[in-house]
Amino acid sequence: MKQYINPDNSKTFREKTKKVQELINTALYILDKFGIPLDNTARRLEKMAISFLASGDIKNLRDFVSAKDLNSGYALKTREIINFVNKYFSENISPGSYDDIRRKDLKLLTIAEVVLQSSPNSATNDSTRGYSINPTYAELIRQFGEKNWEKSVADRLKNIEPLNVKLKRERQISKVKVTLPVGGQLTFSAGEHNDLQKAIIEDFLPRYGFGANVLYVGDTADKYLYLEKEELEKLNFFEISHEELPDVIAYSKKKNWLYLIEAVHSSGPINEIRLLQLQQLTKNCLADIVYVTAFLNRSKFRQFMTEIAWETEVWIADNPDHLVHFNGDKFLGPYRKD
Missing domain, CATH: 1.10.10.1820 (BsuBI/PstI restriction endonuclease, N-terminal domain)
Incomplete structure (x- = not known):
C-alpha cells in the first residue's frame, strides 16, 4: 500500500x-x-x-x-x-x-x-x-x-x-493563459491580480521592454510560477527566495535594464519605503534598475497615486500606450545617482 x-x-x-x-x-x-x-x-x-x-x-x-x-x-x-x-x-x-x-x-x-x-x-x-x-x-x-x-x-x-x-475541472476552467514575449506560455490561476500580471507580460513589456525577457513571475497560487534563476544570478540579483521579490522581473539585454514590476490590485505599490528596500536588495546588481508600478485602471491608480515613489514609473493596463513618469527630469529608464 x-x-x-x-x-x-x-x-x-x-x-x-x-x-x-x-x-x-x-x-x-x-x-x-x-x-x-x-x-x-x-x-x-x-x-x-x-x-x-x-x-x-x-x-x-x-x-x-x-x-x-x-x-x-x-x-x-x-x-x-x-x-x-x-x-x-x-x-x-x-x-x-x-x-x-x-x-x-x-x-x-x-x-x-x-x-x-x-x-x-x-x-x-x-x-x-x-x-x-x-x-x-x-x-x-x-x-x-x-x-x-x-x-x-x-x-x-x-x-x-x-x-x-x-x-x-474548476481549476482548468479558471486558468489564465499568458504568452511570454520570447515565446512559450504560462498558466496563471484566475483573479484580478493575475490578470494584471498577464497584461504586464503581454502588453507592457512588448511596448516598453526593449526586447526584455521575463526572468521571474509569481502566481497567487505559486510564488515561483516562472523563474530563470541562472539568468538572475548572472546579474548578481539578490537571493530569489527572499520574501521581498516583486511580482514580475524582466531583463533587457539591449539596454542592460532590469525591470522590477509590482502589480497592484489591493496593495503593494512602489512607495518610498518599498523603493528603499528594493534599492538595498539590488545594490550589487550588474544591471540598471527600472522600477514600475502597474495598475489595471485609472480608478485603481487614483487610490494609490499619493503613495508612488519618485524615480519610478507607473503603467495602467487599460491605457497601455502611456506611462506616468515620477522621474522628474527624464522619461523611462533607470535613475542613476551619478
Whole structure:
C-alpha cells in the first residue's frame, strides 16, 4: 500500500507508533479511493486522516469492519474530535483549536459528503453540531480488505463525481493563459491580480521592454510560477527566495535594464519605503534598475497615486500606450545617482 505520509516529512507523524502510522496511511488510501484530493502537506493530510477516523470511531485497523456512521447515532462535536485524536493518536491539539477541525481538517470531507454534519441546517459556528461518516461511504469502509474492494468502491460510487475531479475541472476552467514575449506560455490561476500580471507580460513589456525577457513571475497560487534563476544570478540579483521579490522581473539585454514590476490590485505599490528596500536588495546588481508600478485602471491608480515613489514609473493596463513618469527630469529608464 502506498505510504501517503513519510515520517521524515512530519514530526508529529514520526512520533506516533508504527501501528498508528499504518492506520493513518490506510485511512488516506481509503480517502484516495473515495476521490478526496491529497495534494497537501504531510501534517494537513495527517490531521484530515485522524479527524476522518474519529468521525467513524475507528481507533485501530480492526475497527474498519465496524465503522460507525450517522445512521448509527454516532456523531462527534469538534471538541470531542480533538479529545478523540489526542487520546488515541498521540496528538496534543489544544481544545481552543476546535474551529480548525471544521474549517481545515474536515473541510474537503464535508464538501465531498464523505463526512456528514448531524445538523446541516444549523449555524456555521453551532457548537452542538456533530460529524459522522456518510452511511454510503461507511458501508464501503466496513468492506475494506475484502477481495476486489477497489472495484466495489468504483461500482458503488460510479454516479458520484469525485471531489478531485470536480476541483481539477474548476481549476482548468479558471486558468489564465499568458504568452511570454520570447515565446512559450504560462498558466496563471484566475483573479484580478493575475490578470494584471498577464497584461504586464503581454502588453507592457512588448511596448516598453526593449526586447526584455521575463526572468521571474509569481502566481497567487505559486510564488515561483516562472523563474530563470541562472539568468538572475548572472546579474548578481539578490537571493530569489527572499520574501521581498516583486511580482514580475524582466531583463533587457539591449539596454542592460532590469525591470522590477509590482502589480497592484489591493496593495503593494512602489512607495518610498518599498523603493528603499528594493534599492538595498539590488545594490550589487550588474544591471540598471527600472522600477514600475502597474495598475489595471485609472480608478485603481487614483487610490494609490499619493503613495508612488519618485524615480519610478507607473503603467495602467487599460491605457497601455502611456506611462506616468515620477522621474522628474527624464522619461523611462533607470535613475542613476551619478
